Structure formats: C-alpha cells, structure tokens
Amino acid sequence: MKSHQSALTIILLSCVLTTTAFSATASSTEASTNVWRDVPPGPPDAILGIAQAFRECTAENKVNVCVGAYRDEKGQPWVLPSVRSAEEIMLSSENKEYLPIEGDAAFVNKALRFAYGANAPLDRIAGVQTLSGTGACRIGGEFLSQFYSSKNILVPDPTWGNHHKIFKECGLTVGTYRYYDRSTNRLDLQGMLEDLRNAPDGSTILLHACAHNPTGCDPTDEQWDQLLDVIRQKQHLIFFDSAYQGFASGDAEADAKALRRVMDAGYPMLLAQSFAKNFGLYGERCGTLSVVCHDVAQKDILMSQLKCIVRPMYSSPPKHGSSIVRTVLSDEKLTQQYYQECASMADRIQTMRQRLVQALQNVGSSHDWSHISEQIGMFAFTGMSAEMCDTLTDQYNIFLTRDGRISIAGLNDDNLGYVAKAIHSVTDGKSITSN
Amino acid sequence: MILPSISRSVLRQHSKAAARYATNIHASRTMSTSSSPWSQFEMAPTDPIVGLNEIYNKDDFPSKVIVGVGAYRDDLGKPYVLPCVREAEQILMDKNLDMEYTGIAGEPKFVDLALKFVYGEDSVPIQENRVHGVQALSGTGGLRVFGELMAKHGHKHIYVPNPTWGNHIPIFTNSGLEVRKYRYYDAESSDLDFTNMMKDIKDIPKGSLILMHACAHNPTGMDPTMEQWKEMSETIKKQGLVPFFDCAYQGFASGDPVKDASSVRMFVEDGHLISMVQSFSKNFGLYGQRIGALSVVGADEDEAKRVVSQMKMVIRPMYSNPPRQGARIVTTILEDPRLTQDFLDQCRGMADRINLMRTLLQDKLAEAGSTKNWDHITKQIGMFAYSGLNKDQVMEMREKHHVYCTADGRISMAGVTSGNVDYIANAIHDVSK
Numbered sequence: 001m002k003s004h005q006s007a008l009t010i011i012l013l014s015c016v017l018t019t020t021a022f023s024a025t026a027s028s029t030e031a032s033t034n035v036w037r038d039v040p041p042g043p044p045d046a047i048l049g050i051a052q053a054f055r056e057c058t059a060e061n062k063v064n065v066c067v068g069a070y071r072d073e074k075g076q077p078w079v080l081p082s083v084r085s086a087e088e089i090m091l092s093s094e095n096k097e098y099l100p101i102e103g104d105a106a107f108v109n110k111a112l113r114f115a116y117g118a119n120a121p122l123d124r125i126a127g128v129q130t131l132s133g134t135g136a137c138r139i140g141g142e143f144l145s146q147f148y149s150s151k152n153i154l155v156p157d158p159t160w161g162n163h164h165k166i167f168k169e170c171g172l173t174v175g176t177y178r179y180y181d182r183s184t185n186r187l188d189l190q191g192m193l194e195d196l197r198n199a200p201d202g203s204t205i206l207l208h209a210c211a212h213n214p215t216g217c218d219p220t221d222e223q224w225d226q227l228l229d230v231i232r233q234k235q236h237l238i239f240f241d242s243a244y245q246g247f248a249s250g251d252a253e254a255d256a257k258a259l260r261r262v263m264d265a266g267y268p269m270l271l272a273q274s275f276a277k278n279f280g281l282y283g284e285r286c287g288t289l290s291v292v293c294h295d296v297a298q299k300d301i302l303m304s305q306l307k308c309i310v311r312p313m314y315s316s317p318p319k320h321g322s323s324i325v326r327t328v329l330s331d332e333k334l335t336q337q338y339y340q341e342c343a344s345m346a347d348r349i350q351t352m353r354q355r356l357v358q359a360l361q362n363v364g365s366s367h368d369w370s371h372i373s374e375q376i377g378m379f380a381f382t383g384m385s386a387e388m389c390d391t392l393t394d395q396y397n398i399f400l401t402r403d404g405r406i407s408i409a410g411l412n413d414d415n416l417g418y419v420a421k422a423i424h425s426v427t428d429g430k431s432i433t434s435n
Numbered sequence: 436m437i438l439p440s441i442s443r444s445v446l447r448q449h450s451k452a453a454a455r456y457a458t459n460i461h462a463s464r465t466m467s468t469s470s471s472p473w474s475q476f477e478m479a480p481t482d483p484i485v486g487l488n489e490i491y492n493k494d495d496f497p498s499k500v501i502v503g504v505g506a507y508r509d510d511l512g513k514p515y516v517l518p519c520v521r522e523a524e525q526i527l528m529d530k531n532l533d534m535e536y537t538g539i540a541g542e543p544k545f546v547d548l549a550l551k552f553v554y555g556e557d558s559v560p561i562q563e564n565r566v567h568g569v570q571a572l573s574g575t576g577g578l579r580v581f582g583e584l585m586a587k588h589g590h591k592h593i594y595v596p597n598p599t600w601g602n603h604i605p606i607f608t609n610s611g612l613e614v615r616k617y618r619y620y621d622a623e624s625s626d627l628d629f630t631n632m633m634k635d636i637k638d639i640p641k642g643s644l645i646l647m648h649a650c651a652h653n654p655t656g657m658d659p660t661m662e663q664w665k666e667m668s669e670t671i672k673k674q675g676l677v678p679f680f681d682c683a684y685q686g687f688a689s690g691d692p693v694k695d696a697s698s699v700r701m702f703v704e705d706g707h708l709i710s711m712v713q714s715f716s717k718n719f720g721l722y723g724q725r726i727g728a729l730s731v732v733g734a735d736e737d738e739a740k741r742v743v744s745q746m747k748m749v750i751r752p753m754y755s756n757p758p759r760q761g762a763r764i765v766t767t768i769l770e771d772p773r774l775t776q777d778f779l780d781q782c783r784g785m786a787d788r789i790n791l792m793r794t795l796l797q798d799k800l801a802e803a804g805s806t807k808n809w810d811h812i813t814k815q816i817g818m819f820a821y822s823g824l825n826k827d828q829v830m831e832m833r834e835k836h837h838v839y840c841t842a843d844g845r846i847s848m849a850g851v852t853s854g855n856v857d858y859i860a861n862a863i864h865d866v867s868k
Contacts, residue, residue: 039742091528308480314573318723
C-alpha cells in the first residue's frame, strides 16, 4: 500500500515535467471526448529508446553497443542450447496452469541454491519468483516501503537508470552514494565509505553483487572488508542486485562471493536475482526476490507478506522462463552443459574486452584505457562524455548510452576495428577522465 | 467476497514495531542473526481465492473436491491445454526464435490481434487507428497498470460493482485509488439488482472511473441484458463517467467471442472512449503465461498513442517489459485462420461443458431433494455459480464434505465434472436444507 504523502508528492512532482493532471470533472457533454485529451506524451526510456533508435537506423555500418544483451561473434542473439533442450522437454511435460502467487517453488529453490550456494540455509530464506531483476527490485522496494523502519535507500552513483525509478515508485527516498571516480576511472572507495557513514543508521544500501552496471568496476576483497565494516557499524540493510552471476567472470561460484560472504556473516539482506543474462532468458522475465530471515517461522511470515504485494500487482509470475531454469538445473547433464555455455559467453566478452583495448592502442590512441581491461561484466565504462557519445551515434551510427557505457557483447570481429577507430576519433586530444 | 486488504492500522503497527526494534538494535554493538529487522512482523492473511488451494492440498480426504479457482478442468477434472495452443508451441519451436527483450508495450503484432479480437476488426475506432494498448500481465497486471496510470492522472477513486472479483480491491488500493462500490447483485433474489444499480450510477460524480465486467460477471455470473446495457451506456454518458471494462471471459462465457464482446462494442459504438483490460488466461487456457492487454479508445490516433506512452512509464519501473511466450502463442493462433477456427471450437467446447454442468448440477440438486430455487445456477453465465450459500454453510461444506469453494459461496463450475456432480449436489443440499 502507498503509505507516504511525501512519497506521493515526489512521484507527482516527478510527473509534472512530463504530465499534467487533467481534469476529472469534464462537463457532461464533453466527458466522453475529453477523457484522454490532456495526456502528454511520456519521454522515451533512455536505454530502450536508444535500442529503438538503433532498430530504426538504416545505415549499413550501424553498431549496437547499447542494450545489455549478449551477442555472438556474428552479432546475433544467442539462445543457449541447454535452454532449447529444456524447451523441447517442456513441450510435452508442461501444463499452462497458474503458478502459485510466490511462483514455482522448485524453481525458486534451484535459483536460491544457485545464488546462495550449496550449504545455504534455504529454509530460512523467504524467496518469491519475480519478473526478472526489475520485478525483484520492485517487490523488494515495496516490501521495504511497507515493512522496514527506514524509507531511505541508497544506490551507487552511477547505477542502472531504472533503479531510481523503481524505488521512487515504491515510495522510498532514493539517495546515492559515491561509487565511481570519474577522474581516475576507478572505484571511489573513500567517497563510498564516507557516504555510507553519513547515511542515517539502518538505511538500505543497494549493492551490485558483481559486474556493476554501468561501470563494470567491482570492489576488491579488501575493499569489501572496509565496506562491510561500515555497514555493520551503521546497521545498514544490504539489498543486493545480482544480474550477472556466472556471466561476469564465467564462474558462477566466484561471482556470488560477495553476496555469500554477507549472508554467511549473518547480515540481514535482500537479494534481487535475474536470469536474463546468464540464462539468456531476457524476454521471458525470470528472477527471484529473497530475504534472509532469522528462522523458519519468520520466513513463513515474510512469505505471506511478499505474497500480499505480488497478488495485487500481477497475481502470479509467468512460468515459461522459470520452467526452463528449473528443467535445466534439475538435470545433471543439462546443468553441466549450461555452466559451459554461460562460461563461453563470459569468455567471448572477456576476449573482446582485451581486444578493444588493444585495438584502441593500435589505432594510435594515447589514452590510458586500462580501466576497460580491469572492468568486469558486459559493459565497458569508457569515460567518454555525453557529447562524444552523441557524435559516435550521429556520425558513426554507433549506438550506446550517453554515459559512455558500451556493451562489449555487441562487439565482434566485423565491427571491432570500426568501433575502435570511431572511439579514437571522438576522444583524441580530449579528456576521458574529466566528467 | 471482498478480499480484506491489509488495514492501515495493522501496517502502522508494523512500522511502529519495526521502528522500536530498529532503535533497540542501534543500541547493541554487534550484528547477529537475532537482530533481524523482521522479527516483529505478523503473518498476513492468505488470499481467500488462491489460499483455498493451500487448504485443499493439506486435506487428505480421498473424495475431496475443489471448486475454487477459476481454472478450467476437463470432465476428468484435469487441467486442459488447448490443442491449438500445443500446436502453436510446436510451430514456435520450429521457428527457433530468440528470447530477446520485447518492447515495454510488448509485441505490437500481439497487441494488434488482441485488440481486434475484442473490439472487432470493423470497429470504427479500430479502422481509424485510434485504439491502442499494451501487452499486460494478464488481467491483474493490466488492471494494476491502469490503476496506477489513472492515479497519476488526477483520479482519486474508482467505482466497482458490489460484489466484484476480490482482487480488484487491493489492486486499485495499491494503485493509489479509493475503491467505491455501486450496487449490482441482489442476494435475496439471486439476480441482478438493476434498479438500485442505476440509482447508484446516477449518484457517481462526473468524471469518475466506473469498472464493468464485460461479460460473465465474477463472482455472480449475472450479466445485464442488452437492453440494460443500453440504459447503462446512456446513463454513463449523461453522467460523464469514464467507462473501464474488465474482459476476462471473452469466448468463454457463451462460447461465442463476438457475442461476449457485445457490451464493449455497444459502448464503443455509442461513442464512449472506453478503456479495457483483457485476459487470455481462461479463453486460451494460458493461465500461467500471464498474457493480456490493456487498451484505450482515443478521440484520435495521437491521443491514444500518448496514453500508451504513459502506460509505458508505469510498466518500466514495475517489470520493464512483458514475458514473450504467451504473446507468441496467441499471435501464432490468431494470425492463422485455421488455428483461429480451432481455437474458437475448443473455446466453445469448454463453455459448452460448463453449461452442461450447470444443468446437471441443478438437476442433481432437485434429485437430492432440495426444495430451494436453484434457477440462478443455469441463469448465470461463465465460469462461476454464485450459489447463495453463506459463509457458515461454505465452512460446513468444507469440514463435513471436503468440498472447497470460496467463502462467498462462489463455485467454479469448471471444477464440476460428471464424476463429482452428484457428490457436490448432495453436499450443497446437505448444508442448505
């Protein structure tokens, strides 16, 4: 339930730029014709809008390094063979019945095992199936808004753009903590620690479990030590967003290290999990939201409350994606196959990452691009300015987000040279650390 | 029965308890699993419809029967996947499609076919390209997006029939709208309370949203006649209300999708700029795929498109974009004339079996010796029979006979089979005699 006048005001204010509240009291003769008259057009979504612009572009040399979806070496979407095999199995075995409100229990169990590890105490982790990562963040945010003592959530600066919108919709007050130092293209640890210290006690801190989006810059183990120290002192609540497990390093266990460390240490935490990238299930909207509880009884209580959030939003989640994940992870052979396929995606991206840096050097760029080599995951946070990005799009038909984020998955043998040349052209003689 | 939403006082209690607790843990130095932010919270009530499954599953009585959730069952009591759906799935497998994100509004082809299915291809606003919409997460998802959309655009309340589908209340409440009711059903006579409904509609303030069930009203199964719809259309126009249709049973109610869309099409012809949510859960049997559509009829094309752009603003921070498989299945069927005919036949088959069960149940009640008037069972239409049983009778039926229906006496006729109809009739008779 929306519970804050102030939050509603924030939401309404944020809509003022793009909407006007049109009169609900039209005259009787005009009413039918006036219903939608004053509705203004909503602005296009930053990321998805650029993807659309790419689709509409007719240039032959156009390059899509915008949306974070994997592409193979031919620049094509790739459906994992293990996923296809699961679908074949499901053709004869799946019915179309409603899932329970909380989703497919067997799937949620597999999903949480995947994230929390073989020895995790799943009996005291409240988990619900969600519509991928977005849905998980929304359910988690609504839950916090209704039931957690603090209405503050801090997200890293920068973060995935939709985080701000999602949590604002939940009625939470969204703040940021410094995360990325654009003057060094590295983690801003001191800024981060300071901002976490200054936040009110018990605030919710959103952390990317691995492969931070958009920067690709993750804390090291030692940096995690310091972060968790402050978080513990401040009694902050950790909300992990895990969208790239297995996809970041190629090793699903390694990519879950940070979140498992937090769980093992006994911190209360929430986890939003997405299978969009690692299973390639983007459009089937498959994920989970989980809350680590103290005991089974508490878990049951939280499950009941989470269900009360889901039911009036969409009743129950869509089953195709979750059935695929469940089918794969319930079959030993398919599971092995899956891990290899996921690793192959991560490997190709890693290779292209290194080759991009090499190519930039080869075309004569004198910039230090080492940050790109060190970053992890699907994206390279180049350091290019919005103007440079606009030039890349307008003059070179290279579509990226205006924060300088490139999806490495969109690079391949055919376009690597072209992209490197273009980046060099727009950055030569200019700074990539001045943002 | 109206689903009780979490009362504000309960919520405030939780917040206060949590705040107290947070202060306590601030005082303690160490973080441990016992200092959990969740320890003071109480179990929420189970959903009265979906929660019924949970209770039923725990019962180990061999002849137990559940007639709760509105999901179709064949005459053996088994879930039914329409053969045209299976065929569409095989076609899709052979096409080897990718799983990329679809747009925020979903598949344009799906939305186009869905809207034509309900509005009719020859509908004037469709021809004039001023009906637009989005793919939605079945009915619930479409209702939620619509509720949030309207709350963001100056609406404070929405009028729903009394009774209505229980989930309407928390959906709109959580959207930020106050839910108000207009009289609809007369429990005494088990009939539409048309006179009082019209009285209440005339009292609804100008510009208010009014929700109507397009056909096969849930839970009562009582629909207005075409003459009554006409009067409603005129009055709603005079009152300057904003009509919104919940269409969850098109094709499933009478067996004829065109007939089931009559009310909607009448309103459109009468010039109302309606909005509508469609579900494909029942008629296509795609319950778990969460496939539906939310649409508006605009005064012109640009206006309808602007509203859709605002719908997208609501969707993006809720789930980004909708799941593909259900949309692909419906598209595969509706874009193929032969598969469409198969669908119509199979959907009619489901409606026919339900109507047969209605007749059978009424007959069996008489056979069992009931002297009550059970005409409403065959008069009602759609998946449900609003039996008229009160809460005590429903509970007795559960405990004594292990027959499970929702506490409002709503029976899902889809769960009635030739194998269990005698048992059910006897149980109903036993608790109501």
